[in-house]
Amino acid sequence: MPEPTPVDIRVRELRKTFRVPEREAGLRASIRSLVRRSYRDVDAVAGVSFDIEAGDVVGFLGPNGAGKTTTLKMLSGLLHPTGGEISVLGHVPARREHDYLRRMTLVMGNRNQLQWDIPALDSFEMNRAIYRIPEADFRRIRDEIVELLEIGELVRKPVRTLSLGERMKAEIAAALLHRPQVLYLDEPTIGLDVTMQKRIRSFLADYNQRYGATVLLTSHYMADVQALCKRVIIIDSGSILYDGALRDLSTRYSPHQTINVVLAEPADLSAYGEVLDSVDGRITLKVAKADTSAVAARLLAAFGVSDLTIEDPPIEDVIEQVFAGSAPNDPTRAADRVAR
Amino acid sequence: MTGKLGGLPGLYSVVMRTAVQTQFQYRTANYAYLLGMIAEPVIYLVVWQTVAGSQGGAVEGITAGQFAAYYIVWTLVRNMNIVFTPYGWEDRIRNGLLSGMLVRPVHPIHYDLAFFAGWKFVAIVLWLPIAAVLVLIFRPTFDVNALEVGVFLIAIWGAYLLRSLLLWALGMVTFWTTRVSALYELYFTAELLLSGRLLPLALLPGWAATVSDVLPFKYTFGYPIEVLAGDLSTTELFIGLGLQAVWIGAGVLLVALVWRVGVRRYSAVGN
Numbered sequence: 001m002p003e004p005t006p007v008d009i010r011v012r013e014l015r016k017t018f019r020v021p022e023r024e025a026g027l028r029a030s031i032r033s034l035v036r037r038s039y040r041d042v043d044a045v046a047g048v049s050f051d052i053e054a055g056d057v058v059g060f061l062g063p064n065g066a067g068k069t070t071t072l073k074m075l076s077g078l079l080h081p082t083g084g085e086i087s088v089l090g091h092v093p094a095r096r097e098h099d100y101l102r103r104m105t106l107v108m109g110n111r112n113q114l115q116w117d118i119p120a121l122d123s124f125e126m127n128r129a130i131y132r133i134p135e136a137d138f139r140r141i142r143d144e145i146v147e148l149l150e151i152g153e154l155v156r157k158p159v160r161t162l163s164l165g166e167r168m169k170a171e172i173a174a175a176l177l178h179r180p181q182v183l184y185l186d187e188p189t190i191g192l193d194v195t196m197q198k199r200i201r202s203f204l205a206d207y208n209q210r211y212g213a214t215v216l217l218t219s220h221y222m223a224d225v226q227a228l229c230k231r232v233i234i235i236d237s238g239s240i241l242y243d244g245a246l247r248d249l250s251t252r253y254s255p256h257q258t259i260n261v262v263l264a265e266p267a268d269l270s271a272y273g274e275v276l277d278s279v280d281g282r283i284t285l286k287v288a289k290a291d292t293s294a295v296a297a298r299l300l301a302a303f304g305v306s307d308l309t310i311e312d313p314p315i316e317d318v319i320e321q322v323f324a325g326s327a328p329n330d331p332t333r334a335a336d337r338v339a340r
Numbered sequence: 341m342t343g344k345l346g347g348l349p350g351l352y353s354v355v356m357r358t359a360v361q362t363q364f365q366y367r368t369a370n371y372a373y374l375l376g377m378i379a380e381p382v383i384y385l386v387v388w389q390t391v392a393g394s395q396g397g398a399v400e401g402i403t404a405g406q407f408a409a410y411y412i413v414w415t416l417v418r419n420m421n422i423v424f425t426p427y428g429w430e431d432r433i434r435n436g437l438l439s440g441m442l443v444r445p446v447h448p449i450h451y452d453l454a455f456f457a458g459w460k461f462v463a464i465v466l467w468l469p470i471a472a473v474l475v476l477i478f479r480p481t482f483d484v485n486a487l488e489v490g491v492f493l494i495a496i497w498g499a500y501l502l503r504s505l506l507l508w509a510l511g512m513v514t515f516w517t518t519r520v521s522a523l524y525e526l527y528f529t530a531e532l533l534l535s536g537r538l539l540p541l542a543l544l545p546g547w548a549a550t551v552s553d554v555l556p557f558k559y560t561f562g563y564p565i566e567v568l569a570g571d572l573s574t575t576e577l578f579i580g581l582g583l584q585a586v587w588i589g590a591g592v593l594l595v596a597l598v599w600r601v602g603v604r605r606y607s608a609v610g611n
Contacts, residue, residue, distance in 0.1 A: 073439075076443050077442070077443065077607075078439050078442055078443060078607060079607050079608075080604070080607045080608050094607065096442065096443075098445035098446075099445075101443060101444060101445040102445045104443075105443075106439075106443045108436070108439070108440075109436065113440065115358060115362070117362045117365060117366075118358055118361055118362055118365075122358055122361065123358075125354050125358075126351075126354050126355060126358060128354070129350040129351040129353070129354040129355075130351060130444055130445065130446050131444075131445065132347065132350070158365075
């Protein structure tokens with residue numbers, strides 16, 4: 001029997017409640033609040049449980065205010081949970097033991113690790129001292145990361161002169177010099193252009209493979225998630241809506257696929273599925289997933305087909321459906337409609 | 341083997357070098373800062389020399405030359421006791437920089453102590469020509485022996501450490517509320533009067549001198565200045581050093597306590 005993969009992150013019934021002051025707008029309410037303040041309890045995280053195995057890359061998704069960053073802050077030890085338990089690499093993060101902090105990293109925004117006025121290389125040197133990285137190891141890891149991220153030139157310039165994307169790459173490099181086992185990445189590609197996003201994605205994938213690091217990543221860019229994460233946890237209003245394989249997400253929440261077909265002669269295909277688009281002879285049909293193969297076969301048999309492709313719906317649409325709280329549609333009903 | 345220097349000494353060495361590099365990038369700004377800072381003691385000095393001149397050459401036994409010595413040493417001590425101010429705390433918490441520091445395996449006070457210690461070396465290099473000019477203009481009277489120089493060199497670093505701890509503790513009030521400028525101003529006003537910054541402590545009225553004796557302020561300004569520019573006996577030199585050490589010990593305890601409670605609050609309410 002194969003050895004079970006060790007669990008790096010274990011979270012049970014995690015809760016975080018913030019007490020937020022609130023008052024009506026206007027002078028009268030302002031004066032009243034001097035005497036009597038009213039507060040409201042906000043459950044930012046409301047009983048979340050999951051395990052992440054060593055070496056996994058998990059996407060942590062949700063709309064703004066869903067509780068993603070609060071959870072990451074609790075995992076990294078920045079916030080004390082209101083309730084529940086967390087264990088990461090055998091440590092309780094809220095205790096912020098140095099042994100734990102040396103084994104993890106948190107990348108949040110792009111002004112954490114680097115000193116503004118000096119080149120990133122000098123900040124790297126500071127991290128060497130903070131994390132007590134042996135000199136030889138430090139040079140090797142630093143050179144490796146600098147090469148992988150292709151930042152050889154820019155780490156010699158004062159950080160304040162770098163662009164947003166360049167700074168983000170240098171931040172990530174600084175955050176990984178001590179070769180952490182657990183990475184919490186909060187929107188690591190936010191605000192970056194497509195090329196820069198791709199570079200960071202491939203770097204993170206490479207880092208994960210090379211060192212077997214465990215990664216929990218939040219991102220609003222589905223391209224990040226699709227490139228890096230086999231598993232996603234979707235959270236909204238502090239509760240988990242979905243925790244499972246990314247590939248199962250569309251099966252569960254979107255029972256449709258699209259068939260793009262280019263016909264030799266124009267034809268009406270509305271009997272085969274819902275026609276979403278028809279431009280220059282290219283027709284897009286929405287078809288129940290269970291019937292995709294059969295419909296494709298019928299199209300090929302009935303028409304002169306120059307091209308035919310089958311696609312899953314965009315992951316953004318699927319996730320939107322998860323957030324919309326829509327129950328998974330019944331695929332048989334959808335199939336009925338196509339056959340009608 | 342952990343690099344050239346391991347642990348905290350390694351960190352101090354790197355951060356101090358970083359501070360030197362950073363500050364040398366801003367030579368002009370640093371000079372402007374130093375010149376602005378020099379204006380304060382020069383005003384006090386001119387006032388007291390004028391008063392001394394009108395009273396037959398001395399005020400309470402302090403001559404014009406001794407006033408000059410006092411305020412010229414003042415400029416060096418002031419350079420030494422510039423530390424991370426409470427205003428920096430507001431920025432640190434508001435911009436989330438503190439969060440970045442909290443997830444690192446070292447207490448953030450070490451960055452500040454090391455960074456401002458490194459900054460001193462730049463400030464002293466820039467201060468030397470200014471001090472030379474002040475000496476030429478105001479003609480100070482110095483009567484210094486080797487012991488006093490030795491005690492002074494320890495006392496100015498003690499002053500730096502003590503003021504860092506006090507202002508760090510004060511800055512941490514930001515964990516509870518970010519509108520604390522009034523509290524800071526109160527501290528700086530008390531310090532101005534009771535530390536020897538505004539005037540030599542010998543000139544304080546009796547009640548103020550008593551208050552000054554039981555507070556830590558004078559070990560950040562007046563005591564180190566008087567070690568070099570005053571007329572302290574050997575016993576007074578060492579008692580001063582001992583009391584400065586006691587206040588540093590109290591400062592360490594205060595910072596540790598406030599930090600512990602403050603971080604717990606910070607991590608409870610978030611940022």
